Amino acid sequence: EDKVVQSPLSLVVHEGDTVTLNCSYEVTNFRSLLWYKQEKKAPTFLFMLTSSGIEKKSGRLSSILDKKELSSILNITATQTGDSAIYLCVGYDKNQFYFGTGTSLTVIP
Amino acid sequence: SAVISQKPSRDICQRGTSLTIQCQVDSQVTMMFWYRQQPGQSLTLIATANQGSEATYESGFVIDKFPISRPNLTFSTLTVSNMSPEDSSIYLCSVGSPSIGELFFGEGSRLTVL
Numbered sequence: 001e002d003k004v005v006q007s008p009l010s011l012v013v014h015e016g017d018t019v020t021l022n023c024s025y026e027v028t029n030f031r032s033l034l035w036y037k038q039e040k041k042a043p044t045f046l047f048m049l050t051s052s053g054i055e056k057k058s059g060r061l062s063s064i065l066d067k068k069e070l071s072s073i074l075n076i077t078a079t080q081t082g083d084s085a086i087y088l089c090v091g092y093d094k095n096q097f098y099f100g101t102g103t104s105l106t107v108i109p
Numbered sequence: 110s111a112v113i114s115q116k117p118s119r120d121i122c123q124r125g126t127s128l129t130i131q132c133q134v135d136s137q138v139t140m141m142f143w144y145r146q147q148p149g150q151s152l153t154l155i156a157t158a159n160q161g162s163e164a165t166y167e168s169g170f171v172i173d174k175f176p177i178s179r180p181n182l183t184f185s186t187l188t189v190s191n192m193s194p195e196d197s198s199i200y201l202c203s204v205g206s207p208s209i210g211e212l213f214f215g216e217g218s219r220l221t222v223l
Contacts, residue, residue: 031210032210034210034211034212041199041216041217042215042216043152045211045213048210048211086151088152090212092212096154097205099153099154100151
């Protein structure tokens with residue numbers, strides 16, 4: 001059964017800390033891995049990763065895919081309270097999107 | 110990217126009633142999905158809305174409870190029927206781009222059943 005697992009489930013850090021969120025996937029006909037940030041209702045797109053070892057970066061956020069290890073990490077440096085959200089990892093196999101459990105991040109001032 | 114309008118944004122409903130959620134996309138899309146997110150949990154796929162045919166439901170979801178319509182490539186509705194408090198969730202419409210694997214979401218509908 002195809003699935004995506006994220007860890008940790010929740011995380012509490014102080015402003016300025018650096019965090020690493022983990023995602024592992026078992027998707028048979030894997031095509032890509034996506035990261036989303038969900039603050040209120042609708043998830044907003046962060047990254048799509050298709051190639052192993054190539055880091056994608058947007059401001060303080062970065063992500064990389066390891067196809068050998070079937071995993072991905074999302075890094076957030078110098079965290080701010082506005083980074084508090086649920087971060088979702090999604091695996092895609094051309095037909096279906098598989099959602100991870102999400103990591104709930106809380107950044108304390 | 111696709112712009113998705115979903116309504117209602119939120120609603121409070123009485124037990125036993127039904128509510129229809131609408132999803133309008135600004136372009137023709139092939140893949141359209143309906144997700145549910147119960148409090149404190151991740152997204153769960155309810156069904157894939159197929160244009161011109163019945164929706165494809167995931168395990169645990171049935172057409173009688175969650176009838177879906179998709180009359181064309183830009184519009185779909187999800188009805189939550191005979192609601193109970195356990196149906197209180199966020200319902201999300203999303204569209205996918207199969208060629209590039211991106212997934213876009215509507216604003217979500219927060220449903221509370223009393």
